[in-house]
Amino acid sequence: MIETVKDQFVAAIKGTGDIVQTTVDTVTQILATTIKDTGKVGTSVTDVIANVASGAIHGAVQVGADLGHAAKGIMLGVLRGTKQTGTAALDTIGHTAHVAIRDTAGVGGDVEAAATGLVAGAIEGAKEMGVSAEDAAAAAAEGALKSAGEVGSTAVDAVRKAVTKPINGVKVVLKEPGLAKAA
Numbered sequence: 001m002i003e004t005v006k007d008q009f010v011a012a013i014k015g016t017g018d019i020v021q022t023t024v025d026t027v028t029q030i031l032a033t034t035i036k037d038t039g040k041v042g043t044s045v046t047d048v049i050a051n052v053a054s055g056a057i058h059g060a061v062q063v064g065a066d067l068g069h070a071a072k073g074i075m076l077g078v079l080r081g082t083k084q085t086g087t088a089a090l091d092t093i094g095h096t097a098h099v100a101i102r103d104t105a106g107v108g109g110d111v112e113a114a115a116t117g118l119v120a121g122a123i124e125g126a127k128e129m130g131v132s133a134e135d136a137a138a139a140a141a142e143g144a145l146k147s148a149g150e151v152g153s154t155a156v157d158a159v160r161k162a163v164t165k166p167i168n169g170v171k172v173v174l175k176e177p178g179l180a181k182a183a
Helices: 002-016 019-041 045-063 067-082 086-106 111-129 133-151 153-163
Strands: none
Touching: 002 019, 002 045, 019 045, 019 067, 045 067, 045 086, 067 086, 067 111, 086 111, 086 133, 086 153, 111 133, 111 153, 133 153
């Protein structure tokens, strides 16, 4: 599935050039279709999100796309594709950020740009999901930092640098302050 998403993503970006909107549209469409089928194939929604986010990151790297823009599009696409609200949306934001940072680091991508994009996407999508921009930003930052902690101190430093400055006018306040320290 990751390979299929990557191929769709690459084709879509080459066709338009607008990375954020193309990513939002592609991820939303793939998730909406795949989530409908999850019951039939016994896959969990979290697995589907992970596969779609992974495919989109790999596709963005393949075409040399700005990972900040791609990550923002992934976050918005996941939120719109899953149509979750409230606490479930915050869990989805954290999970999406975790996967996207893990895969960005795995392909040697710019984790700072990806973290900034993930938080920006969470902030933009917050209103649609019925959560505050601050809660959405914190969920994205915490998911990104947890993932970075599994990758290593360089990734933690890059993510921390990204999420400690205001993004789209929202200051990120971590609910678990211990996450901001390198492991």
